[in-house]
């Protein structure tokens with residue numbers, strides 16, 4: 001593993017190895033043990049789009065492992081990009097100072113461009129509507145931990161499936177496992193893209209597009225809700241209005257789900273899961289966010305130290 005730009009670069013064996021390291025990271029954090037695995041290493045975070053979870057969990061991960069962090073929040077405004085510097089030149093400069101770069105960018109495909117320009121490992125923290133590979137890693141780890149398996153699970157991906165990079169990345173990773181069935185539940189204006197459906201079909205993964213969330217909710221092991229991404233609608237705000245609020249996860253819906261099922265969400269949410277759901281044991285989205293710390297600790301360790 002050199003850089004991380006898309007979720008399909010992880011095969012099942014790599015995921016299982018990463019899960020083992022992740023469990024070890026959980027133990028380190030839970031024990032409150034001092035850890036110096038990455039002492040002497042520096043991580044640079046370069047975020048051109050807003051973030052709470054991804055940036056802070058990466059930075060916490062590096063701190064917990066004894067490494068150090070340099071960061072330019074809002075890179076569009078506060079880095080030399082504001083003066084016209086290219087992404088490639090920014091990466092070639094940052095790599096003079098750090099051992100690993102974590103990049104969030106607003107353009108699909110930018111992570112690949114940056115990784116190709118970099119001579120240190122580069123981890124994508126999301127590239128526009130493209131992919132969010134480390135989110136998929138923490139999502140799949142959460143499914144394993146909460147459900148006890150990934151094979152033979154039924155998973156509903158709900159919400160903005162056209163712009164949602166987390167759903168795209170998760171669909172790719174789920175296709176590595178056996179007998180997973182995917183349900184896509186999305187408003188018409190943001191339905192899942194054809195390339196994902198083609199990939200799933202080619203890899204023998206069963207999928208179905210459905211409109212009725214209530215029926216699917218009662219059936220699935222994982223209901224993965226996502227936000228309608230207002231910032232991606234550009235000159236079509238009317239499409240955002242059509243999509244927003246169409247599929248809401250509320251107490252009534254969650255109560256209809258199986259006892260051992262879970263509701264996940266990459267977060268942030270803006271009303272698509274109502275707050276009264278939070279107290280239901282099936283609401284796993286904050287536990288999911290916590291797993292982001294562990295999986296990113298495991299990923300940084302694997303990239304910088306090997307297994």
Ligand code: CP
Pocket residue numbers: 050051052053054055126132135266267268
């Ligand atoms: N899940 C996720 O990517 O959250 P942030 O945008 O807050 O990093």
